[in-house]
Amino acid sequence: MKGHHVRLDLATAAPEAAPDAAPRPLLEIRGLTVSYPGPTGPVEIVSDLDLTVGRAERVAIVGESGSGKSVTARSLLRLDRRATVTGSLLLDGTDLLALGEKEMRSYRGRRIALMLQDPMTTLNPVLTVGSQVMEALRVHGVGKAEARRRAIAVLDRLGIPDAARRMRAYPHEFSGGMRQRVCLAMAIVAEPDLLIADEPTTALDVRVQEQVLTLIDSLVDELGMGVILITHDLGLVAGFAERVAVMYAGRRVETGAVDELYRSPRHPYTAGLLGSVARVDRDDPLRPIPGSPVMPTARPVGCAFHVRCAHAEADCGVERPEIRLVGHSDVACHHPLALREGA
């Protein structure tokens, strides 16, 4: 656990102290399985996912489109009524899946915040920026004057010049980067314990991407919140997260510390992802992963990746590999890659 609690505002209730002897992680996902009704029965989008996030820890979930990373994020907030979610989602020891709808609602925004993908469309065009930031507090019973004061403080903290006056502006009067800051402000104004950022920077140019990530980064230290960054961009992860979970076809295929995983990926899919990212520190040519992600309705028997995998052997198409510890990473592969030379 790094950093200490410097709250933006003293008036909020501090999260209850964990008196337990063994420090438990902020978020503990165990055996998360999410399925949606499909035309021919339920389709499993996320299967048996385990993941933990500590306080003030930055974890990235990486994967291609359709790998189930956004669904994982959304099921943490139980956003989809149609989805069937099983397993356990423990936030500070409380199982989110056991909460009633009303209790769950009090968790949304206040305990767990989700920052959505596209800042151009996540702001209501007919409401002022200020009222939307304030809403995150108002829905949880904070008074108007108080909410206003805190909204201004947060916008100010996020580098919006003349925040008090800009509160009255409408979203269309803001640039993309500014809107993303507003979205971030909405997410953090209630000082959640966990911030989930779902592709927070896909719609932004590189410079603004960096600014937004830097902001989130500094907030982690200030507020001590845990962050889950969901992205398909491994380049983004490198400078941000401490741990990475790589997802493929709804399953976690590799989890490890960022440095470890980048230096020496164990799962061929991770290696493939890394090989398809341009890097300034290496001279290797780009190697895209052959084939395309499998449909959730037609996942192959055995390891879901074996049809695209260069290292696949006979058993890969028969039995699904379980997660096991290889070196310092958790890997779900029958034939993990060896430690890289010089790593």
Next chain:
Amino acid sequence: MTTVAIAATASRPRRKRLPVLDVIAFGAVVVLLAMAVAGPWLAPHDPYQVRLDRALLSPSGDHLLGTDGLGRDVFSRILVGARSSIFAALLAVSGAALIGIVVAMVATIGPRWLDDVVMRLCDITLSLPVMVMALGVAVALGPSLHSAIVAMIVAWWPGFARLARAEMRTVLTAPYVEAATVLGASRARVMTRHVLPNSLDGVYVQATLEIGGATLIMAGLSFVGAGAQPPSAEWGAMVENGSRYLSSAWWISTFPGLMITLTALAFALAGDALRNRSHPDSTLG
């Protein structure tokens, strides 16, 4: 314009400059509403006083718009009739729009089957022409201005319900609606604060356009005798009354008819202007 917008943005977020046409339309609406309110006090003559010795006089200084077959002053009757004609149309449309919006919200929040039932009901009602439906209801309730209003609400709400529901369904999937849910807003709050205000554009425009249309239908109902009853001054009834004298005393029908047209046009234009202003990011304003 651009400089104005930028400067205003810096100082005040709400900037608006009214185009000339909007001003005229709004002005006309205001004048019409004022007429509806103050008509009886402005009328130079008693609109109901029958003076057969002054029947069918052409427009003159004393009778600005002439007199009708019973010697009643057409100008005074138009002023007084504004109240029934415009208020009836306003009432009918706002009633229909209100019911339509409420029904649409119920259909949107409620379970799937409720949505289906409500919408099929709308389809059935919509399959009948408004005039026929309204005429049927008005006659069934007994011809009067009130029946005509009720009849028009009955015939008109489904159009608004469909419009609002379609819009709400679309808005419901907007990312900012999800963003509100993510913040912990309740379903009711999400509906009233985020979905509703963003779904009403169509309803505004439709409603204001329909006020014009409603004035026409209301006049139509009165014209065929299902609406306002004689001797009450109502524009549609006046047109009907004057139609017998059209070849000899054109003013009796023509001026109320012009008022109906003017009202329809003014509200239509005002509705358009309103839509442009309802969205702060609209480029049409």
